[in-house]
Amino acid sequence: MTKQAGGPLAGIRVVEMGQLIAGPFCGQLLGDMGAEVVKIEPPGGGDPMRDWGQGDPKTWWRVIARNKYSVALNLRSADGQADARALIAEADILIENFRPGTLEKWGLDPADLRASNPRLIVVRVSGYGQTGPYATRAGFGGIGEAMGGWRGIVGYPDLPPARMGVSIGDTLAATYGCIGALAALHHRSVSGEGQVVDAALYESVLQVMESLIPEYAVAGTKRARSGSTLPGIAPSNVYPCRDGEYLIGANQDMVFARLCDSMGRPELADDPRYATHLARGERQEELDALIADWTRSQSVAELEERMIAAGVPAGRIYDAETMLADPHFAAREAIVTVDDPVRGPTPMQGVFPKLSATPGSIRKPAPIEVGEDNDVIFARWLGTKMER
Incomplete structure (x- = not known):
């Protein structure tokens, strides 16, 4: 089988308007699979993820922003909104993880965006989803983990609920958002029409809670915190x-x-x-x-x-x-080294899952400066130079 360069999503254009983890991790997954991802950041400080992580220098941004281009736009201004609409009109996928109603407040209602670009797929990641009585509440990953049932069963029974050492609620929502985008791309290939993907943090967690709901609804059994074991599964x-x-x-x-x-x-x-x-x-x-x-x-x-x-x-x-010392990780490229222009060779997790014919890749290190790609993206996507 001959491998094709560029990844399975080569030629797909993505605008990422999210921040922190849930939206950007969805963008990372699509970018790793070959999509061209343009990340819109607020001028000045950019995405707060640039300053997140442990150790010095901070390296989390180097992972979650790889394969992305940075464009600086003030989405609270009319000019920034107009520039965003112009880019979105050329995009296949828009990702956002703001509180529901924020895009509409900025004049970027997905219904209007899709009226101008009917093939557009909009991935909306939020705490509680776009509908329902809790939709407009602020919701971070930990809240989704609690509401979805995860936090309640993690830890020891004589201690308060524990958390994982990673932001599992955010990354699950991002992954389900990515799955939804891929399904929507297939539907578009048949129908020519895009659609909206609604990925809620709490529902993403709920999806991996196995039989927690029917165990209670049918048998009256509530799962509880059990430390390092799963009750009834031994050894x-x-x-x-x-x-x-x-x-x-x-x-x-x-x-x-x-x-x-x-x-x-x-x-x-x-x-x-x-x-x-x-x-x-x-x-x-x-x-x-x-x-x-x-x-x-x-x-x-x-x-x-x-x-x-x-x-x-x-x-x-x-x-x-x-992990870094284990030959199996190296043999499967589970960990790869990216040549970062500022930090030098930087090991990080590789592209996953692995495709035999159209493998993804890390083609570009994370952007260093906020808005460093304004000119190249406006020229490539719009055939014009950004004036602002």
């Missing part, structure tokens, strides 16, 4: 070693038997207390304690060697340091 936990921790997932019958063999306790696989999925779930704490007694006597490396040989799904708890 599947992080276990202590002499020099660290190691995750083992051996909850299927045949896999559990292989784990028992590697422990030197093959009889446990036939023990009525542990022989079935339901039995192991009922004795979850007891079984975890038994396995932990065995793993404590081994180093992480020793345990890993045993698990690989036995064919038991297991793995180390990775951090950035171990």
